Amino acid sequence: MGQERRVMLKLALWLLTSGAMVVKAADNPCAAGPPVDTNPAECCPTPMLMDGTIMMDCYQKYGEQTKKQLQMEGIPRGCCIAECAMNATNMYADGMLKRDDLSKMFMDAVKDKPEWMSLVRDATNACFELAEKKKDEIEAGAKLEPSFEGEKICHPISGTVLRCMGMMMFAQCPASIFNVNDNCNKLREYGSMCPMI
Numbered sequence: 001m002g003q004e005r006r007v008m009l010k011l012a013l014w015l016l017t018s019g020a021m022v023v024k025a026a027d028n029p030c031a032a033g034p035p036v037d038t039n040p041a042e043c044c045p046t047p048m049l050m051d052g053t054i055m056m057d058c059y060q061k062y063g064e065q066t067k068k069q070l071q072m073e074g075i076p077r078g079c080c081i082a083e084c085a086m087n088a089t090n091m092y093a094d095g096m097l098k099r100d101d102l103s104k105m106f107m108d109a110v111k112d113k114p115e116w117m118s119l120v121r122d123a124t125n126a127c128f129e130l131a132e133k134k135k136d137e138i139e140a141g142a143k144l145e146p147s148f149e150g151e152k153i154c155h156p157i158s159g160t161v162l163r164c165m166g167m168m169m170f171a172q173c174p175a176s177i178f179n180v181n182d183n184c185n186k187l188r189e190y191g192s193m194c195p196m197i
């Protein structure tokens with residue numbers, strides 16, 4: 001498998017699971033991570049909403065710090081991979097995403113994939129609503145101080161929306177695309193239950 005593809009797959013998995021990993025309660029069904037090590041992309045090849053080269057650049061810059069941050073307790077830290085990508089596409093400024101421009105960019109990304117269009121449109125609305133509901137936590141995350149050498153603090157809005165999009169698309173993967181088998185079914189069950197916690 002090529003380097004680029006491997007990085008993208010790691011990223012997809014991270015987008016899918018990181019929302020769950022920060023919660024560590026014993027009775028949390030998400031705490032242990034995905035129940036199978038099947039790659040989500042094998043179950044549902046979700047479309048790339050952001051430019052792949054940009055995502056890879058940003059992952060290379062902030063992948064290590066992001067992994068470290070996900071292990072930390074407390075107020076969730078903003079994802080710099082996501083913010084870096086939003087910056088590169090000019091979608092982020094002053095603690096806010098340009099919702100209309102971003103919606104348009106997401107729709108452009110699926111313009112040749114009719115089976116994804118309504119899903120992406122609905123997911124975009126749902127994810128901005130989610131960000132609105134989590135506003136206090138997001139604002140608190142933006143005000144955190146670096147807790148280790150070289151940590152860059154990013155505003156959590158970009159990661160919240162991007163991660164939400166990934167989870168929504170996977171959880172609602174069109175039947176014509178979803179690869180039905182035991183592992184994929186388990187993964188989908190996990191993916192639709194864990195994100196919103």
Ligand SMILES: *[C@@H]1O[C@H](CO)[C@@H](O)[C@H](O)[C@H]1NC(C)=O
Pocket residue numbers: 080081083084087092093094154
């Ligand atoms: C994104 O751009 C803002 C300026 O608008 C900057 O403060 C921030 O550090 C940038 N984030 C990343 C991850 O480069």
